[in-house]
Amino acid sequence: MGAGILVNACASKGGAVANEATHEVRVLPPEAPVPPISDGMPAGFGPAFAAADASARSVVYYQQCAATMVRLRATGKFGPAASAPRLVHCERTADGVPIGGVFDIDSAFTRPRRLTLIRLDGARDRYTLAVDSARITREARLMRDVTREIVLVLRRQGRAVTVSPLSQNGISEVWLLPAVAASSKAIVMGGDIGVVRAADGTLRRSIDRSTLRRVVNVPAAGVVTLQSAEPSVPAVADIVVARSLAERGRDVVLNTAASKSALGVAFDPSTGSRFTWVHSRITP
Numbered sequence: 001m002g003a004g005i006l007v008n009a010c011a012s013k014g015g016a017v018a019n020e021a022t023h024e025v026r027v028l029p030p031e032a033p034v035p036p037i038s039d040g041m042p043a044g045f046g047p048a049f050a051a052a053d054a055s056a057r058s059v060v061y062y063q064q065c066a067a068t069m070v071r072l073r074a075t076g077k078f079g080p081a082a083s084a085p086r087l088v089h090c091e092r093t094a095d096g097v098p099i100g101g102v103f104d105i106d107s108a109f110t111r112p113r114r115l116t117l118i119r120l121d122g123a124r125d126r127y128t129l130a131v132d133s134a135r136i137t138r139e140a141r142l143m144r145d146v147t148r149e150i151v152l153v154l155r156r157q158g159r160a161v162t163v164s165p166l167s168q169n170g171i172s173e174v175w176l177l178p179a180v181a182a183s184s185k186a187i188v189m190g191g192d193i194g195v196v197r198a199a200d201g202t203l204r205r206s207i208d209r210s211t212l213r214r215v216v217n218v219p220a221a222g223v224v225t226l227q228s229a230e231p232s233v234p235a236v237a238d239i240v241v242a243r244s245l246a247e248r249g250r251d252v253v254l255n256t257a258a259s260k261s262a263l264g265v266a267f268d269p270s271t272g273s274r275f276t277w278v279h280s281r282i283t284p
Contacts, residue, residue: 040280040281041259041279041280041281042232042258042281045232045233045259045279046279048232048233049233049234049259049261049277049279052233052234052235052236052239053239053277054168055166055168055175055236055239056236056237056239056240056242056243057243057273058164058166058168059164059166059175059177059236059240060240060243060244060247061090061092061098062090062164062165062166063162063164065088065090065098065100065120066088066090066100066164068100068120069088069090069100069101069102070088072118072124073085073086073102077118077124078101078102078116084102085102085103085104085113085114085115085116086102086104087102087103087104087105087112087140088100088101088102089101089102089103089112089115089117089136089139091131091135091167093129093131097119097121097127098119098120098121099117099118099119099120099127099131100117100118100120101115101116101117101118101127102114102115102116103115103116103136105137105140109137109140109141109144110137111133111137112133112136112137112140115131115133115136117131135167135172138167138172139165139167139172142165142172142173142174142195142197143163143165143174145197145203146163146174146176146195146203147163149203150176150193150195150203151163151176154176159178160178160179160180161176161177161178161179161193162176162177162178162179163175163176164177171196172196172197173194173195173196173206174194174195174196175192175193175194175195175236176192176193176194176195177191177192177236177237177240178190178191178192178213178237180215185217185218185220186215186216186217186218187215187216187217187218187241187245188213188214188215188216188237188241189212189213189214189215189216189226189227189228189229189235189237189238189241190209190212190213190214190228190229190230190235190237190238191209191210191212191213191214191237192207192209192210192235192236192237192240193205193207193208193209193210194206194207194208194236207236209229209235209237212229212235214229218245218250222251223250223251223252223253224245224250224251224252224253225252225253225255226238226241226242226252226253226254226255227255227256228254228255228256230256230257231256231257231258232256232257232258232259233256233259234254234256234261238254239254242254242261242263243263243275246263246264246265246275251263251264255282256282257282258281258282259279259280259281259282260279260280260281260282261277261278261279262277262278262279263275263276263277264276264278
């Protein structure tokens, strides 16, 4: 997806979308955490991994959806590209329908305007049912503030990141993940930052693994074995990398100091995913 800000970071001049990716969106399973297959793992590992995996799946879905919306906007799906809304919205509805679209927002960031949504699970028909406009506004405002206060600072330091909003259980969050050039054979493990808005309106880092960022090379063939810096449950960024590689047809094993998690092609009826995690304990 290229270096730099990946998606619709709402900048101070109206939030132009910066996204060079053109990968097709894929319909991923619902976001609700579902414990994966586990074999002799410590109590609490399954739910904790499932929660991190749910966030990672949401990030991957948003990245794919946002890239598709940017491409469709450029090709006239939402009207002439020069005048079409520039901000991107992606979500799954309460009944699991993946939707995406574009919108504008007023200068005070109080409500979306010219919101146009399409379904992503078929012929990309227009989606006309009601959506939560308060959520769209909340996410857009949070993306704008995170971009101003954190992303631009990181960019000045030469640290490229991708930006993905998540909304779970009524709480909006933005995840910043390290990025490398799309043409690079390297990947980045760890380094993710989660940002929420505190009760006083300020931004708070719910997760900050920025000091654990590591660049590693991906072998051209065979199983990709990834080593997380986390002691038990891998970081969200690590799971995003693993799932992205699996989407590209690679077999992936993600290790921590205490666990080995293999991601393979196997349909999971509990989530609808075509990938399934299988865990085992690593004994010192």
